[in-house]
Amino acid sequence: MKYITEFRDKSIVRSLVNEIKKVSKKEIVLMEVCGGHTMAIHNFGIPSLLPENIKLVSGPGCPVCVSSRKFVDTAVIYSSYKDVIITTFGDLIRVPGSKTSLEKEKANGADVRIVYSPLTAIEIAKQNPDKKVIFLGIGFETTSPTSAVALINACKEKVNNFSILSSHKIMPPAMAALIDEGVKINGYICPGHVSVITGSSIYQPIAEKYNLGCVITGFEPVDILQGILMLVKQFEEGKAKVENQYKRVVKPEGNLIAQHSMNEVFELRDDWWRGLGVIPMSGFKIREKYCMHDAEITLAVDVPEPQEPKGCICGEILKGLKNPKQCKLFGTACTPSDPIGACMVSSEGACQAFYKYDRFK
């Protein structure tokens, strides 16, 4: 199949691995900050192909994993209202809140529906004019544009019973916060999907300020290995720049239409990230102009400060300080079918990736 087979070609994989082994001399730690990369890296067994001096760690790249329990608790409260329909991407429904999850509340009769796009949520709102339909907006620059377009459409079409609870976030402040906190890495495998929207320049300040290589990388084995090779070469040569391995998809300027929609609807605010706490100007708030579609305003609720589950080390995993196997609950009390923390729930979470592909290694 075009565009898949050539990026999984064994002979190309072998030659990239040989080249990496030839070039790489020093100890190097590379972090991926995209749940898609986390899954792909473990699915394709990339760590087992690399020499021992190259360590890959996962960062805060899984949207469900970095979102707060308070967000889930708020959605759970909304779901208890008889005139509310909650619409959400599938991963989020199973994330444990402080006392329960949306999945459990759905089983108890709450109207919680999985959608693949907020545009479907608008259709649900049109079909149910006597209900308030809330879409749980989660994800980085990748999913924010679709939420933005949904709000713009809801305004144009006067679908006044549609609103979004926004937990949308942007990636560069978290990448900077990790280094500011003292996390030791030598380069970022930059997220391909985010970069399709933003373009490549958003990583420039990180490369310059922290002297770190940033390589935008695709999701197939050849992509990932080539991205690693580019980072290793930079590191060995003492360089730190932004490079784009994923040129077939990511353009320097990104997707201008998507950027325009995001800027039209959202403005930046301080936001909380699991493991990192509050990061200045790292989250998207809905602009006042669209406040009648902002669930935080139309359905304001007081939610007690939540506690993280006892024994769960998701926060340290999301900072690349520990790997899931170092959690005492991994694979015993915490499994994908009975998860304790968000990193095991999400199909992009590091704990689930380790459980699926690495737990017997």
Ligand code: SF4
């Ligand atoms: S294995 Fe479960 S409890 Fe442990 S860090 Fe991962 S999600 Fe949390």
